[in-house]
Amino acid sequence: MAQAALAIRNLSKAYAPGQFVLRDLSLEVAPRGVTAIIGPSGSGKSTLIRCINRLVEPTAGAILFEGRDLTRLKGAELRRARARIGMVFQEYNLVERLTVMENVLTGRLAYVSPLKAWLRRFPPEDIERAFRLLDEVGLSGYERQRADSLSGGQRQRVGIARAIMQQPRLLLADEPTSSLDPKTSVEIMTLLRDLAAGHAIPVLVNMHDVELARRFADRIVGLAGGAIVFDGPPHALSDARLAGIYGGESWLH
Amino acid sequence: MLPPNFEHWDAILKGLKESLEIAVLASFFGILIALPVGLLAARNLMPAWVSWSARALIAAARAFHPVIVAILFVKAIGFGAIAGIMALVVASVGFIGKLFAEAVEEISLKQLEGVRATGASFAGVIAFGVLPQVLPRFIGFSTYQFDSNVRNSTMVGVVGAGGIGAPLFVAFQRFEYDVVCAIILAIIAVVFLAEVISARVQRIFGA
Numbered sequence: 001m002a003q004a005a006l007a008i009r010n011l012s013k014a015y016a017p018g019q020f021v022l023r024d025l026s027l028e029v030a031p032r033g034v035t036a037i038i039g040p041s042g043s044g045k046s047t048l049i050r051c052i053n054r055l056v057e058p059t060a061g062a063i064l065f066e067g068r069d070l071t072r073l074k075g076a077e078l079r080r081a082r083a084r085i086g087m088v089f090q091e092y093n094l095v096e097r098l099t100v101m102e103n104v105l106t107g108r109l110a111y112v113s114p115l116k117a118w119l120r121r122f123p124p125e126d127i128e129r130a131f132r133l134l135d136e137v138g139l140s141g142y143e144r145q146r147a148d149s150l151s152g153g154q155r156q157r158v159g160i161a162r163a164i165m166q167q168p169r170l171l172l173a174d175e176p177t178s179s180l181d182p183k184t185s186v187e188i189m190t191l192l193r194d195l196a197a198g199h200a201i202p203v204l205v206n207m208h209d210v211e212l213a214r215r216f217a218d219r220i221v222g223l224a225g226g227a228i229v230f231d232g233p234p235h236a237l238s239d240a241r242l243a244g245i246y247g248g249e250s251w252l253h
Numbered sequence: 254m255l256p257p258n259f260e261h262w263d264a265i266l267k268g269l270k271e272s273l274e275i276a277v278l279a280s281f282f283g284i285l286i287a288l289p290v291g292l293l294a295a296r297n298l299m300p301a302w303v304s305w306s307a308r309a310l311i312a313a314a315r316a317f318h319p320v321i322v323a324i325l326f327v328k329a330i331g332f333g334a335i336a337g338i339m340a341l342v343v344a345s346v347g348f349i350g351k352l353f354a355e356a357v358e359e360i361s362l363k364q365l366e367g368v369r370a371t372g373a374s375f376a377g378v379i380a381f382g383v384l385p386q387v388l389p390r391f392i393g394f395s396t397y398q399f400d401s402n403v404r405n406s407t408m409v410g411v412v413g414a415g416g417i418g419a420p421l422f423v424a425f426q427r428f429e430y431d432v433v434c435a436i437i438l439a440i441i442a443v444v445f446l447a448e449v450i451s452a453r454v455q456r457i458f459g460a
Contacts (some may be wrong), residue, residue, distance in 0.1 A: 053370055076374075083372030093367030097385040106381050107371050114376030159367075166371055 004028040005170055005202045011061035013047050021047045022226040034193055034203045036213040039223030040246050045206040049174045053085045083110035086163030090175035092155040096148040103147050103158050104130045107165025133161040153184035160192055164199060171196050173205040189216045257438055258431035265439050268417035275337045275416050276402040283345020284395045290346060291353030314347030323409040334415030341402050352394045360386040392458045396451035403447040407440050
């Protein structure tokens, strides 16, 4: 594998002492393509994603990104690293009372002084980029609408635009389609894959829909009990492997 | 008592004007101070020692009735409108600060997380993640306190802290109940006006 975009080494996380959600987990993410993490509820998928940008504090281990160990960063350094990592959330996590445009520009907050942000004085090139991105996600004309007036699929499109707006070197997505209907889920995954490929950003995405993962991922990582139990291309994910990830076989038939 | 005696209308007008000035200035400075104090007091944003200090400040500001605070300021800095303004600033910080802190503690952490994940600075998170969620309520509390300040500003004059309260008190002591009646009617008119103004402000900001 060429120089990995992200290298997780021996990562462990325990929310309560001794109760490990992630155990000594190591994973490298290639600089291109979609890596999907699948696994049963409570297997640590979400914790793993959130440890990377430190929305959750890891207990032990290292996470190497752009030559630095993310687990050791503090304050301004941590914020600079977060600015280089986009994130898409299950429940979109948009600021409801802000407009679509303001939500997308939130992706540039790390680069704009608070006063200018408060006065909505973003650099013209940021605003142009935001318009272009909204066009790319299919929301041109919605700029002035408030986020809480959008449908779920539209909100997730704004969420994706906000993440890409950061010009990140890695895109994390925590169950981005779990709150959406099947058709919208496919649309959102298509958008996420194509947009990330277009901007040459590797994607690490949590999913609980195995079929969707098979369809959109270049690589699938199966997580069970906080450890990796499968790692390979989608066609290698046989029923026997799935039974190994989720336990039991009766649900497959 | 009836009919009201508006013979001293110029004195009434002057007192009312001073009361309104006290209310407006006290609201302005009170709101200005309450915004940061309320943010500092929010336990979901600040470390414990910061929020508890801010909460102690708010509790102290709320400990006494505005008239008692006014007496303290009259003793400290002398008779006049300044003492009244300071007393009502304290009351405003106490009221708005407390309710604002509670509003901030109820915000959606998901929305905050979305902003935080972009690498935004603390000030950026406040400006884009916190304030949009609570600003309408803050404006609601502020206009309500402005309303209260107009009422209270007519009262601090009784203890010598400026405004219409002084002539009202004097008229009482002289048993000039027709003048008292005129002043009370004038106060009702002003309080009513303040209510109309705050309703307008709230409608503009969608609070």
